[in-house]
Amino acid sequence: MNSLLLSGPESLLPYLLVSACLFAAGILACTTRRNAVGYLMGIELMLNAAALDFVAYGRFRGLEAAGHGQVFSLFVIVLAAAEAAVALALVYSVYRTFRDVDLDRTTTLGSKR
């Protein structure tokens, strides 16, 4: 434990633990939030956890693997941006129909009766 504390950024374990906490918090947000935007925040947390894992594993494998890991993370970030844009457009569209973005109330496919 003490050696871990002292090696700090030069050991893989802290990154993996932070990533695990991020992923768990993302699941918690996705399961408990009733608001569509809160749900989206949970998804962003989980994507970040995955990206951090890619970079961390790559970093501890040498320069070649570090590049591959970072490319994957770059794609994750770009996809997250695209997903956020589409999700926000959907949230706006849902808001126009239901006047609310509460996931428990948006229960019909078409316009609200």
Added chain:
Amino acid sequence: MNLELFLFWPLCALTVVGALSTALARNLVYAALALGVTLAGVSGLYFFLQAEFLAAVQLTVYVGGILVLILFGVMFSRDILGQSQRPSKRVLGLGILSSLVALVAMVRTALAIPAAAGLSGERSAPSAWIGNFSPNTSSHLGDLLATTYLVPFLTIAVLLTVVLVGALVLVRKEGE
């Protein structure tokens, strides 16, 4: 103790605390701001991993772009800090249970890695820390994007165009 450690552990703690309050804060605006703290913290961890380009991208795209989008989205919810943001006891219990299961699974995997690689000790995970990369990885990243990952790179460019058009179509008023 060196300066790196003094920066590293608080950064880890800040990232985790930010993530937890993103999940648990009752006020959605606070949750969005906590998400910003977490994203900036992950960017700091990228700096520690010597992924400078990725850290910069994380700051500009996530903190500068996605977070602002999310804050816009928060403004659509009817009551941001009221009763409707509080999950029921049952849902909260199920959520905590499922996230704990995921956490335990991931932590067990993380702890098992040195053993699986046939190495001993926490310091020597897949392979030991390799000193500083001497040119930084950004140029290497550019090479990879232009050679090995050229097709995914172009595909993602097309995808972004589709997303741009799709988002515009989604927010367009019907009949316009």
